[in-house]
Amino acid sequence: MSEKPTIIYTKTDEAPALATYSLLPIVQAFTKHAGIAVETRDISLAARVLAQFPEKLSDAQRTPDHLAELGALTLRPEANIIKLPNISASLPQLKEAIAELQSHGYPIPDYPEVPANSEEQDIKARYDRVKGSAVNPVLREGNSDRRAPKAVKQYARAHPHSMGAWSADSKTAVATMAGDDFYANEQSTTLPAATTARIEFVPADSAGPTKVLLEKLPLQAGEIIDATRLSKRALTAFYAEQIARAKAEGVLFSLHLKATMMKVSDPILFGHAVRVFFKDLLARHAATLDALGVDLNNGLGDLLEKIKTLPDAERRAIEADVQAALASGPAVAMVNSDHGITNLHVPSDVIVDASMPAMIRAGGKMWNAQGQPQDTLAVIPDRCYSGVYQAVIEFCKTHGALDPRTMGSVPNVGLMAQAAEEYGSHNKTFEAPADGTIQIVDAGSGAVLLAHRVEAGDVWRACQTKDAPVRDWVKLAVTRARASATPAVFWLDKARAHDAQIIAKVETYLKEHDTSGLDLRILPPAEACRFSLERIVKGQDTISVTGNVLRDYLTDLFPILEVGTSAKMLSIVPLMNGGGLFETGAGGSAPKHVEQFVAESYLRWDSLGEFFALAASLEHLAQSFSHARAKLLAETLDAANGQFLENNKSPGRKLGTIDNRGSHFYLALYWAQALAAQSADPELAAIFRPFAEKLAAAEAQISTELLAVQGAPADIGGYYQPDDTLAAKAMRPSQTFNAILAQL
Numbered sequence: 222m223s224e225k226p227t228i229i230y231t232k233t234d235e236a237p238a239l240a241t242y243s244l245l246p247i248v249q250a251f252t253k254h255a256g257i258a259v260e261t262r263d264i265s266l267a268a269r270v271l272a273q274f275p276e277k278l279s280d281a282q283r284t285p286d287h288l289a290e291l292g293a294l295t296l297r298p299e300a301n302i303i304k305l306p307n308i309s310a311s312l313p314q315l316k317e318a319i320a321e322l323q324s325h326g327y328p329i330p331d332y333p334e335v336p337a338n339s340e341e342q343d344i345k346a347r348y349d350r351v352k353g354s355a356v357n358p359v360l361r362e363g364n365s366d367r368r369a370p371k372a373v374k375q376y377a378r379a380h381p382h383s384m385g386a387w388s389a390d391s392k393t394a395v396a397t398m399a400g401d402d403f404y405a406n407e408q409s410t411t412l413p414a415a416t417t418a419r420i421e422f423v424p425a426d427s428a429g430p431t432k433v434l435l436e437k438l439p440l441q442a443g444e445i446i447d448a449t450r451l452s453k454r455a456l457t458a459f460y461a462e463q464i465a466r467a468k469a470e471g472v473l474f475s476l477h478l479k480a481t482m483m484k485v486s487d488p489i490l491f492g493h494a495v496r497v498f499f500k501d502l503l504a505r506h507a508a509t510l511d512a513l514g515v516d517l518n519n520g521l522g523d524l525l526e527k528i529k530t531l532p533d534a535e536r537r538a539i540e541a542d543v544q545a546a547l548a549s550g551p552a553v554a555m556v557n558s559d560h561g562i563t564n565l566h567v568p569s570d571v572i573v574d575a576s577m578p579a580m581i582r583a584g585g586k587m588w589n590a591q592g593q594p595q596d597t598l599a600v601i602p603d604r605c606y607s608g609v610y611q612a613v614i615e616f617c618k619t620h621g622a623l624d625p626r627t628m629g630s631v632p633n634v635g636l637m638a639q640a641a642e643e644y645g646s647h648n649k650t651f652e653a654p655a656d657g658t659i660q661i662v663d664a665g666s667g668a669v670l671l672a673h674r675v676e677a678g679d680v681w682r683a684c685q686t687k688d689a690p691v692r693d694w695v696k697l698a699v700t701r702a703r704a705s706a707t708p709a710v711f712w713l714d715k716a717r718a719h720d721a722q723i724i725a726k727v728e729t730y731l732k733e734h735d736t737s738g739l740d741l742r743i744l745p746p747a748e749a750c751r752f753s754l755e756r757i758v759k760g761q762d763t764i765s766v767t768g769n770v771l772r773d774y775l776t777d778l779f780p781i782l783e784v785g786t787s788a789k790m791l792s793i794v795p796l797m798n799g800g801g802l803f804e805t806g807a808g809g810s811a812p813k814h815v816e817q818f819v820a821e822s823y824l825r826w827d828s829l830g831e832f833f834a835l836a837a838s839l840e841h842l843a844q845s846f847s848h849a850r851a852k853l854l855a856e857t858l859d860a861a862n863g864q865f866l867e868n869n870k871s872p873g874r875k876l877g878t879i880d881n882r883g884s885h886f887y888l889a890l891y892w893a894q895a896l897a898a899q900s901a902d903p904e905l906a907a908i909f910r911p912f913a914e915k916l917a918a919a920e921a922q923i924s925t926e927l928l929a930v931q932g933a934p935a936d937i938g939g940y941y942q943p944d945d946t947l948a949a950k951a952m953r954p955s956q957t958f959n960a961i962l963a964q965l
């Protein structure tokens with residue numbers, strides 16, 4: 222490889238984007254001395270929206286499609302991308318972002334909820350491309366290796382985070398569907414040869430023409446496809462039962478979905494819950510709410526917002542009915558009890574991968590309307606995965622809370638390359654328009670590959686999993702099991718149609734490896750979870766080898782229990798063509814942190830995920846470019862990360878302690894000291910020695926300057942599209958530090 226070695230650092234959203242204003246200048250100052258370029262590409266929600274409308278924007282406003290560029294880069298061996306978490310926007314968030322960009326002078330169109338003509342259809346289609354999980358599937362050209370770095374685990378053992386107590390009589394439980402759901406109705410097959418298929422809806426009793434839902438679905442030889450259906454009738458009956466059950470048991474009703482990533486299916490599932498919960502009220506005001514265009518898939522918040530345009534008396538009557546419904550139903554888990562925001566207000570406020578572990582970490586409790594913790598009925602309709610959470614809850618009821626001081630670890634090897642098992646995040650999920658059949662048809666032979674009878678409103682989803690990613694995933698699992706001498710369990714359920722196809726491939730591809738002496742098992746998810754928990758309490762590690770959804774769930778679940786947060790995870794994606802994608806942490810963009818920063822100039826975001834990702838990225842660059850200085854930067858950064866943890870320089874949670882910005886100063890100090898102390902490259906040592914000395918000498922002054930700005934509001938000029946100058950100023954408030962860095 223010839224060109225200058227380059228790392229791409231992604232510009233994203235919310236807390237990680239704010240952190241970048243402070244951290245990136247430091248990183249660039251270090252890497253330039255090693256001849257490594259660190260460039261940015263903007264894949265924030267705002268930039269992705271703007272990239273959709275080049276013809277509407279002036280030359281100065283036009284925004285290139287950096288995501289597409291990076292997607293292409295992931296196929297190249299020199300790819301080295303550090304990917305920070307980004308917003309996967311729900312519709313309410315997307316509309317907020319559009320409004321903000323318009324207010325910043327970008328003449329982009331409104332989101333046409335009900336497109337009236339073909340132009341509006343086109344606009345909606347463009348917006349829908351940036352909605353939901355629109356970034357990760359594009360960049361993930363490899364499978365995932367997520368684990369807690371040793372130093373992080375050691376730190377958690379020595380400084381355990383607090384864990385809520387679990388008692389045997391906790392009333393907390395998971396409720397999941399029992400039949401006519403995604404689990405029961407799944408069909409799956411492996412394609413013997415490449416072909417192109419289409420997805421179509423055939424109305425019942427020839428009540429109309431066949432409607433093509435997806436024109437072209439190219440399929441490779443050996444590819445697995447699956448399809449399934451969730452009955453609307455069964456779902457709404459299930460919700461009604463669980464609402465009654467939560468009320469009868471005196472626990473909170475809480476709903477845990479992933480309306481962001483599962484952008485088609487889960488807003489629908491969310492909307493039905495809201496409709497069942499507020500059934501009487503909706504019937505009473507049906508005509509008014511219809512006329513206002515209220516869409517409950519966007520939550521109760523959509524209703525409350527849209528009725529603001531009604532005459533006072535009418536609005537108040539509906540608001541009173543909302544309160545009455547909340548008072549007569551079970552207590553609902555709150556997102557913000559101070560502001561009366563319930564779990565049912567906004568579909569993206571409660572996201573299952575983060576919400577369930579946080580609840581389990583808190584002893585099985587969520588917040589009620591009085592701001593008190595209370596046991597909860599966690600409603601998770603999709604039975605394919607919910608058993609895992611029930612298994613953890615039962616385990617904690619029996620054994621008490623897990624102990625971070627002694628517990629083992631569950632790292633994950635996740636199948637996700639080439640959009641494997643991207644349920645609901647793409648173009649193969651549909652709401653049945655009427656009664657009939659939805660089927661996947663081989664366009665060449667006309668053969669029906671998979672078919673379901675559906676009723677109007679049923680949710681039908683299909684998914685692809687290509688062969689090469691499965692093979693690569695099995696190899697990664699064996700490699701990790703060997704490298705860490707740890708048992709590895711494939712969390713697969715042979716009773717599930719799709720998993721049965723995957724298991725057949727796993728059994729085939731395991732034969733390609735030397736597995737002698739390795740403990741490799743295949744267990745259904747709940748059982749795999751119990752097996753891992755039995756080991757974890759003994760301090761033993763167990764690698765979870767999972768499909769894409771459980772990859773997502775488990776890499777929040779176990780880290781949050783083990784080390785308090787998924788922010789400290791090492792998240793490596795070895796790209797199948799030789800490049801490296803380094804995701805930072807395993808969590809999200811922490812919207813709460815931005816609120817706090819704007820209110821009081823305190824950023825709680827912990828950049829440890831970025832630090833570890835950068836070390837892994839430099840290490841990868843060192844290997845792919847045989848680059849000695851990259852190797853040295855990686856080794857010294859590793860040492861700095863260790864010291865950072867030992868000295869506990871992560872942001873505190875309170876004003877007056879160091880925040881994200883202060884933590885970056887300490888990283889720079891330790892990294893510089895490590896570079897100054899090494900003898901392998903005296904020239905680099907000579908560059909960093911005076912810098913390290915200056916930083917050390919100015920520590921008190923810098924710390925004073927960083928603390929001085931806390932407490933007052935911070936102006937960053939926008940939420941989805943902060944103003945670069947203002948945000949950089951707010952995130953780099955120490956002139957002393959900035960001046961020393963500028964001299965490096």
Ligand SMILES: NC(=O)C1=CN([C@@H]2O[C@H](COP(=O)(O)OP(=O)(O)OC[C@H]3O[C@@H](n4cnc5c(N)ncnc54)[C@H](OP(=O)(O)O)[C@@H]3O)[C@@H](O)[C@H]2O)C=CC1
Binds near residue numbers: 306307481808
């Ligand atoms: N890889 C990606 O791009 C991902 C993106 N997302 C997106 O992020 C948004 C928010 O998702 P949500 O499910 O609320 O998850 P988040 O991880 O953003 O937030 C949940 C909580 O995790 C903790 N947390 C996460 N990261 C850090 C960090 N670096 N430092 C300190 N605390 C951290 C905080 O909890 P506490 O207060 O307990 O410390 C935070 O409030 C959504 O738009 C979602 O789609 C979500 C997951 C991954």
Ligand SMILES: O=C(O)CCC(=O)C(=O)O
Binds near residue numbers: 309353357358481
């Ligand atoms: O892409 C997303 O929306 C979220 C991804 C996520 O939560 C994860 O990969 O852990």
Ligand SMILES: [Mg+2]
Binds near residue numbers: 774808
């Ligand atoms: Mg996740």
